[in-house]
Amino acid sequence: MNLKPLVIGDLTAKIPVIQGGMGVGISLSGLAGSVASCGGVGIISTAQIGYREDGFSENPIETNLKAIGKEIARAREIAKGGIIGVNIMVATKRYADYVREAVKSGVDLIISGAGLPTMLPDLVRGSRTKIAPIVSTVKSASVICKLWERKYSRLPDLVVIEGPRAGGHLGFTREQLEKFTPGEYEKEIKGIMEVVEDYGEHGGVHIPVAVAGGIYGRDDMEKALALGADAVQMGTRFVTTYECDASxxxxxxxxxxxxxxxxxxxxxxxxxxxxxxxxxxxxxxxxxxxxxxxxxxxxxxxxxxxxxxxxxxxxxxxxxxxxxxxxxxxxxxxxxxxxxxxxxxxxxxxxx
Incomplete structure (x- = not known):
């Protein structure tokens, strides 16, 4: 299978691979910059991003906000012109401040999940920063696309479909995790893609889709691309790299x-x-x-x-x-x- 570049608005990643955002010190500038330098999309997690910084214990949120700009700048030095994004959880306290700080720091892309990022288009208004919601079901994809279009006249620049095999917090109930076998979840992926494609056609744009959860090797990537995905998002595979920021x-x-x-x-x-x-x-x-x-x-x-x-x-x-x-x-x-x-x-x- 020939791999096509991933095009997100005016951004182009030579390799259709997005490195997943892994919080509290796992994906910071070292990992994100390295993935971006190789042609993929490097993602920094803002979840307690400043945990290593002086002052974190006394004032964690303000320390985190200061660390966002530092980590993005460090990643840029490594990335050699590659795409640098951040993952910001909707469930984060003072979510809006984290988004504004990332935009102020010139980040290319914000990926946002752990809740529906209903206010994200307003928070990046007037910037060049691209925005991507994380969705896990047809329902959540429909809700966010409809809301953004109606309230902000804006569509996602990218949609990340995060399946039940992903790491960390999952966007499913335990009952859904039992229901969504690999075969069953493929139907959900196709349904989400149909929703995204319909909104893209209505808006006169192509909205790329990345599949996440359970992507580890070339075989997993080819299955996702064969379903119609434009890219894959991988987190776990990048943990056991020399460049990963974890211990x-x-x-x-x-x-x-x-x-x-x-x-x-x-x-x-x-x-x-x-x-x-x-x-x-x-x-x-x-x-x-x-x-x-x-x-x-x-x-x-x-x-x-x-x-x-x-x-x-x-x-x-x-x-x-x-x-x-x-x-x-x-x-x-x-x-x-x-x-x-x-x-x-x-x-x-x-x-x-």
Missing amino acids: DAYKQAYINAKKEDICIVDSPVGMPGRAISNKFLCSVKQNPPGLRGKCYNCLEHCNPATIPYCITRALAAAAKGDTENALLFCGDNAWRSDHLEHVEDIIKELTQ
Whole structure:
């Protein structure tokens, strides 16, 4: 299969591969810049992006906002003119401020999920920044396209379809995760593509679609493209690269993981997620620690009085390398990782 470039408005990625945004220190400037330099689309996650910066503990949100510009600038230095985007969760506290800071920093693309980004077109108005909602169902795709068109006379520049095999927080209920087998979800993907195509035709534009969740190798990419996708989004595969911003211990946890170690967990904010089973998850089931300390103001709907544990603390511990006392988010294919490699090697495998 010949790969076509991914065209997002006036942006062109030579390789139709978007690197997934992985929060709290996994995909920062190092990984995003490297993917972009190889012709793909590099994505920085803004989720607690400043966790390593001075002042984060005292003032996490303001520290995060300052870190956005720093990470984008660093990624640009590595990217050699490639496309740099950010992933900003709708569930983030002060979401609008994160979006405005990314736009101010000249980011090329904002991908936004963990809720429907209903106000995103207004927040980027007047800028060159492209915008892409993450959707998981036909219903969510219809809602966001209709709302953006009616309220803002704007359509998405890209749509990311994130399936049930993705890592981290998932846009499904547990019942949906059981329902959507690979074959069943292909029908949902085709339905979403029909919705996006209809809105694009009505607006006189082509809206590219990227499929995410379960994309690991060339075979997975070819299946997604054969369904009609313009690109794929991959997160898990890029974790075990030398360029990934996570600690070596975090990467080794992926390499050591077996298929049976990958499990669905309940996030403190009520959403199901996918992670690697470890001592931390076992202890949380038996004796949840609660907040135990400062709240880092990460998610809008998190109630410090009722959460079983602090997700920021758990994810930051993972990124720093304390893998047994941490939440290790991962995709369904994490067990397939068996060695460290360079981003360039992955891109070559996908394209040659």
